[in-house]
Structures are given as C-alpha cells and as structure tokens.
Amino acid sequence: MLDIVLPIAFGLVAVAVVLSFWRLLWGPSAPDRILALDTLYINTIALLVLLGIHLSSALFFEAALLIALMGFIGTVALCKYLLRGDIIE
Template identity: 70%
Template structure:
C-alpha cells in the first residue's frame, strides 16, 4: 500500500515539475522565471526524498540536502542580481 502511494505521489510531483518547467520557459517576466526555478528545485527535492523512501536508501537524503543548499544560494543570488544588477558588492 505504501509503495503504491509513493508511486502516485511521485507521478504528481513529476507533473508539478513539468508545470514549473513550462512556467520557467513561458514566464512573462524575470521574477516569474526565478520563482519557477525556485519551485522547480523544491519539487526536485521532494521527488528525490520520495525516491529515497521508495528505495530505502539514506544516500538520497544527502543528495536532497545538497540540492536544497545549492538551490537556496542560487535563488538568493538571482534575486540580488534582479534587485541591484550585481551579485558581489
């Protein structure tokens, strides 16, 4: 029963990834694209964690943590670039 629920949730998150990718490509403004990129990495973290639960391996959780750290730094850098025009002061 748990494996079936995990597969169903994986499918739903994969659909959310596709919709975020569509917004990243189609986004009308730069802020919408940054928000879509943020949503894309959060959904990928959820997908990797669910895959780790499905496979029963703790290695996937470390990969999800690494993606979370890189995603946060990249979102902060892109937002700073959007607001000020440069990343390093």
C-alpha cells in the same frame, strides 16, 4: 499500502515539475522564472526523498540537503542581481 501510494506520489510530483518547467519557459518576467526555478529545486527535493523511500536507501539525503542549500543560494543571488544589477559588491 505504501506500494500503491508511492507511484501516485511520483506521478503528482512529476506533473508538478512539468508545470514549474512550463512557467520557467513561458515567463513572462524574470522574477517569474526565478520563482519557477525555486519551485523546481523544491520539487526535485521531493522527488529525491520519494526515491529514497522507494529504494529504502538513505543515500539520497545528502543530495537533497545540497540541492536545498544550492537552490536557496541561487535564488538569493538571482534576486540580488535583479535588485542591484550585480551580485558581489
């Protein structure tokens, strides 16, 4: 059952990545692009975890955790930049 479901899940998440990427390229505004980047991070976590299940290897967990951390920090830094014009005061 899982063997049938996993490729479908991979496909769905891959399409999600493409859609987010389209929004990243298309814009039209800066917050739109930041939102698209944020979504891309989260989609990537989903892809990594699915790959971990597919290969039944727990090695991908650390990568997923790091992407989650870095993604959040990146989003916050970019938003701060939009709000204040600089990141570190």
